Amino acid sequence: MKPQSCVNINKEWDIVGARQLGRDIAKKIGFGTVDQARIATAISELARNIYLYADHGQICFEIIDNMEHKGICMVAIDVGPGIEDIGQVMEDGYSTSGGLGAGLPGVKRLMDEFDLQSEVEKGTRVKAIKWVR
Amino acid sequence: MKPQSCVNINKEWDIVGARQLGRDIAKKIGFGTVDQARIATAISELARNIYLYADHGQICFEIIDNMEHKGICMVAIDVGPGIEDIGQVMEDGYSTSGGLGAGLPGVKRLMDEFDLQSEVEKGTRVKAIKWVR
Amino acid sequence: MDDILKLDAETYKELMKRYMETRDEQSLYEVEQASKSFIQNNILPDEIVNMHIQALEELYPSLSEDIQYSMNFLLEAMIAYGIAHQEYQTLREKQSELKSEISVAASMQETLLGTTKPDIEGIDIGIISVPAHQMNGDYHHFIKGRDGSLGIAMADVIGKGIPAALCMSMIKYSMDSYPEDVMSPKAILNSLNRVVERNVDPSMFITMFYAQYLPSEHKLRYASAGHEPGYYYNAANDTFEEIETKGLVLGVTPDTAYPEYEMDINKDDMVIMLTDGVTECRDGDRFIESEEVLEVIRYYAHLPAQEMVNQVFKHFERLQEFELRDDFTLLIIRREV
Amino acid sequence: MDDILKLDAETYKELMKRYMETRDEQSLYEVEQASKSFIQNNILPDEIVNMHIQALEELYPSLSEDIQYSMNFLLEAMIAYGIAHQEYQTLREKQSELKSEISVAASMQETLLGTTKPDIEGIDIGIISVPAHQMNGDYHHFIKGRDGSLGIAMADVIGKGIPAALCMSMIKYSMDSYPEDVMSPKAILNSLNRVVERNVDPSMFITMFYAQYLPSEHKLRYASAGHEPGYYYNAANDTFEEIETKGLVLGVTPDTAYPEYEMDINKDDMVIMLTDGVTECRDGDRFIESEEVLEVIRYYAHLPAQEMVNQVFKHFERLQEFELRDDFTLLIIRREV
Numbered sequence: 001m002k003p004q005s006c007v008n009i010n011k012e013w014d015i016v017g018a019r020q021l022g023r024d025i026a027k028k029i030g031f032g033t034v035d036q037a038r039i040a041t042a043i044s045e046l047a048r049n050i051y052l053y054a055d056h057g058q059i060c061f062e063i064i065d066n067m068e069h070k071g072i073c074m075v076a077i078d079v080g081p082g083i084e085d086i087g088q089v090m091e092d093g094y095s096t097s098g099g100l101g102a103g104l105p106g107v108k109r110l111m112d113e114f115d116l117q118s119e120v121e122k123g124t125r126v127k128a129i130k131w132v133r
Numbered sequence: 134m135k136p137q138s139c140v141n142i143n144k145e146w147d148i149v150g151a152r153q154l155g156r157d158i159a160k161k162i163g164f165g166t167v168d169q170a171r172i173a174t175a176i177s178e179l180a181r182n183i184y185l186y187a188d189h190g191q192i193c194f195e196i197i198d199n200m201e202h203k204g205i206c207m208v209a210i211d212v213g214p215g216i217e218d219i220g221q222v223m224e225d226g227y228s229t230s231g232g233l234g235a236g237l238p239g240v241k242r243l244m245d246e247f248d249l250q251s252e253v254e255k256g257t258r259v260k261a262i263k264w265v266r
Numbered sequence: 267m268d269d270i271l272k273l274d275a276e277t278y279k280e281l282m283k284r285y286m287e288t289r290d291e292q293s294l295y296e297v298e299q300a301s302k303s304f305i306q307n308n309i310l311p312d313e314i315v316n317m318h319i320q321a322l323e324e325l326y327p328s329l330s331e332d333i334q335y336s337m338n339f340l341l342e343a344m345i346a347y348g349i350a351h352q353e354y355q356t357l358r359e360k361q362s363e364l365k366s367e368i369s370v371a372a373s374m375q376e377t378l379l380g381t382t383k384p385d386i387e388g389i390d391i392g393i394i395s396v397p398a399h400q401m402n403g404d405y406h407h408f409i410k411g412r413d414g415s416l417g418i419a420m421a422d423v424i425g426k427g428i429p430a431a432l433c434m435s436m437i438k439y440s441m442d443s444y445p446e447d448v449m450s451p452k453a454i455l456n457s458l459n460r461v462v463e464r465n466v467d468p469s470m471f472i473t474m475f476y477a478q479y480l481p482s483e484h485k486l487r488y489a490s491a492g493h494e495p496g497y498y499y500n501a502a503n504d505t506f507e508e509i510e511t512k513g514l515v516l517g518v519t520p521d522t523a524y525p526e527y528e529m530d531i532n533k534d535d536m537v538i539m540l541t542d543g544v545t546e547c548r549d550g551d552r553f554i555e556s557e558e559v560l561e562v563i564r565y566y567a568h569l570p571a572q573e574m575v576n577q578v579f580k581h582f583e584r585l586q587e588f589e590l591r592d593d594f595t596l597l598i599i600r601r602e603v
Numbered sequence: 604m605d606d607i608l609k610l611d612a613e614t615y616k617e618l619m620k621r622y623m624e625t626r627d628e629q630s631l632y633e634v635e636q637a638s639k640s641f642i643q644n645n646i647l648p649d650e651i652v653n654m655h656i657q658a659l660e661e662l663y664p665s666l667s668e669d670i671q672y673s674m675n676f677l678l679e680a681m682i683a684y685g686i687a688h689q690e691y692q693t694l695r696e697k698q699s700e701l702k703s704e705i706s707v708a709a710s711m712q713e714t715l716l717g718t719t720k721p722d723i724e725g726i727d728i729g730i731i732s733v734p735a736h737q738m739n740g741d742y743h744h745f746i747k748g749r750d751g752s753l754g755i756a757m758a759d760v761i762g763k764g765i766p767a768a769l770c771m772s773m774i775k776y777s778m779d780s781y782p783e784d785v786m787s788p789k790a791i792l793n794s795l796n797r798v799v800e801r802n803v804d805p806s807m808f809i810t811m812f813y814a815q816y817l818p819s820e821h822k823l824r825y826a827s828a829g830h831e832p833g834y835y836y837n838a839a840n841d842t843f844e845e846i847e848t849k850g851l852v853l854g855v856t857p858d859t860a861y862p863e864y865e866m867d868i869n870k871d872d873m874v875i876m877l878t879d880g881v882t883e884c885r886d887g888d889r890f891i892e893s894e895e896v897l898e899v900i901r902y903y904a905h906l907p908a909q910e911m912v913n914q915v916f917k918h919f920e921r922l923q924e925f926e927l928r929d930d931f932t933l934l935i936i937r938r939e940v
């Protein structure tokens with residue numbers, strides 16, 4: 001695996017930076033146009049969650065390149081308030097209803113693999129991978 | 134009300150003719166681009182039903198132009214087998230599930246007013262109106 | 267899935283190419299048909315925009331950079347619609363599962379709470395009960411007594427659907443333990459009233475009408491707990507009369523008394539019992555008048571009782587454009603000899 | 604609505620204009636945010652394409668006719684997605700209504716079929732029952748006998764959700780009429796077996812475990828109808844043993860005999876009753892072993908019985924990532940004195 005590239009998320013502007021970095025990496029890996037847009041949107045959602053709900057956090061990208069497939073891996077980490085009811089947050093309706101707008105079900109749909117760990121008052125870690133088709 | 138223009142539906146090609154006529158009338162009335170496309174799709178659905186399920190039929194158009202509003206009125210008539218279970222045919226899911234493909238709920242959504250009368254072994258009459266916004 | 271995508275991208279490009287050449291309505295018709303098949307193949311709306319971009323690139327390689335960028339902008343705007351479209355698919359599956367579960371429950375309700383129309387000499391019985399949703403909140407029950415008498419219960423839980431059906435099971439199972447053929451209508455209502463009062467949420471009301479027909483005496487004995495009034499058809503005078511009763515809905519206070527009534531049933535007379543799903547039909551914005559129900563019954567009165575109730579139902583089903591507002595239960599008994 | 608459309612069309616155009624000038628990621632971020640708000644304002648995907656067409660016309664009036672026609676082609680392809688998007692909205696409303704109806708029913712089920720944990724001297728009782736869906740297909744019931752005995756029923760309908768809950772009401776109301784404190788466990792199962800056999804679809808099975816604890820003799824008398832085996836904790840040896848029983852599930856044949864068993868309960872011993880929703884938990888792809896349940900119980904054994912069952916539930920809830928596969932019912936009784 002190649003080394004990580006990380007973006008600190010402190011201000012709303014950093015969301016744009018994370019998108020840009022992610023899109024560039026995706027382009028380099030060989031993702032098509034629509035997948036690049038999907039990856040950028042997923043990054044946007046994760047970065048926005050950090051910006052809105054945690055004080056600060058980080059999104060790191062890794063290129064996965066092995067025998068079987070190539071892909072992009074993104075990990076969003078924060079030491080924010082954590083998610084109390086993971087079941088509810090992952091319930092559909094959160095994506096487009098504009099409820100709390102966390103949009104994690106949407107990220108799960110945009111990417112191929114999705115993992116969420118969170119502990120109240122400790123923080124949250126979301127990992128998502130998308131494979132080149 | 135201006136006089137009616139009708140198109141006989143016997144062959145699949147007549148569906149295209151009905152669309153064309155309807156679109157031209159819609160353009161003349163002053164409908165915007167997206168509404169023209171919606172009207173054409175509604176006509177397509179009604180004409181297709183006649184083509185697929187009845188021997189032959191007719192779609193007639195009328196321009197409605199009164200004090201309050203302007204609009205297009207389309208009436209699709211056939212003396213086909215009629216619809217046995219109107220409740221079921223109008224139940225959502227018929228539009229995009231590709232079930233029997235009648236698509237009448239879709240027509241109801243594309244247009245502003247919708248009326249359906251049908252009698253088994255007598256025929257079917259669908260009337261739909263769309264108003265200029 | 268990728269193969270379907272490639273095929274559809276090709277299709278889209280070919281159709282667009284034809285349209286660019288002919289600019290005719292047929293191409294638009296064809297892409298409309300194609301889009302229906304795209305949806306059935308679960309192709310998302312942002313994928314369509316992407317197909318458009320690819321097609322433009324292949325057909326117009328020298329396309330201005332501006333247009334390319336503008337298309338990428340549109341693509342970005344569509345991603346959220348792609349997510350929504352996927353949620354739609356998931357929701358349809360969930361809905362389908364849920365409806366299936368309710369179907370099973372409705373069918374079980376039929377098994378558990380169902381009743382058979384008995385054969386009683388000299389009487390013609392017609393009964394129809396159709397739920398507004400999948401589960402019926404109206405309940406009816408026949409019992410043929412050892413003495414040849416006919417007991418008929420009809421109840422309506424205020425409300426519809428699953429909660430009402432659940433409540434109804436309580437009525438049924440309570441009644442299961444009553445020796446109905448030796449209890450009087452008012453005693454039955456009394457007993458049920460206490461059961462409901464003990465068990466049920468104060469906001470839940472159940473109306474009930476209990477009647478016993480004694481064929482040897484040609485008498486109908488009945489009591490009502492706030493139920494929709496039934497009707498009596500007097501064959502001799504060819505008139506309908508409302509069966510007036512007093513009696514509180516079930517479950518309000520434990521000590522309510524239920525007045526009991528009696529009437530003679532002559533040859534060709536009819537007794538009509540129903541729930542408010544019949545009398546509160548709507549014709550567009552207008553509620554129907556109870557006279558209308560009687561008119562329709564009169565219209566079909568020449569038919570056997572079962573066909574009568576079936577036709578009356580169909581009439582009101584059509585009137586309400588096939589969307590029942592409340593559970594519809596109608597029972598007609600005619601004395602034949 | 605039209606005003607929102609105009610506002611959003613303006614917004615779209617401005618954002619696109621900015622993007623065409625800067626070609627930067629920020630504009631793409633902004634249109635992504637805008638698209639979320641479009642969706643919330645019920646703007647359809649074909650309307651977005653239309654906004655794009657309008658914006659192009661206004662910003663690039665000399666746009667090649669070819670491009671204009673290609674955009675009209677894309678628009679036509681999107682109409683079907685617009686219909687699908689509207690269906691999605693409707694479906695979300697229907698789903699919401701349906702879930703609400705089931706909520707009411709679930710709450711009514713709690714009222715109608717609920718039971719209170721009794722206070723029995725010298726025993727600490729903990730009970731938890733959580734449905735996998737909204738309606739519970741597991742049933743439990745406590746009865747405190749006139750002689751101070753404790754009767755405990757636990758049942759599980761094969762299946763989940765609404766049908767199972769409906770079936771359960773039949774069990775409850777049948778039992779309501781039994782003089783439980785004078786009937787033995789095997790007599791109760793016998794009676795219920797006949798009720799179920801008479802009433803229920805052959806495909807429906809109900810398992811049940813009935814136990815009576817007699818505090819004066821410190822004896823537990825029990826019988827099982829194919830129910831998930833419970834466990835006995837022997838305080839003296841600090842060991843758990845499975846409570847082995849024989850007995851067919853309810854409803855198969857009307858004449859099944861149910862063996863009855865008896866065991867002594869010493870000070871600090873525990874009796875654990877549960878449904879298979881506990882023992883058939885899954886950790887990812889792997890089914891748990893029944894030893895794991897006992898381990899977790901042991902881990903919390905220092906707590907009062909109610910807290911014990913609560914913690915055990917939370918443990919398995921987390922393990923299954925907050926998605927129960929089956930209704931989860933766990934009861935623990937500990938003899939304290």
Ligand SMILES: [Mn+2]
Nearest residue numbers: 403423424425
């Ligand atoms: Mn009702």
Ligand SMILES: [Mn+2]
Nearest residue numbers: 422542543592
């Ligand atoms: Mn009613």
Ligand SMILES: [Mn+2]
Nearest residue numbers: 740760761762
């Ligand atoms: Mn079960």
Ligand SMILES: [Mn+2]
Nearest residue numbers: 759879880929
């Ligand atoms: Mn179970």
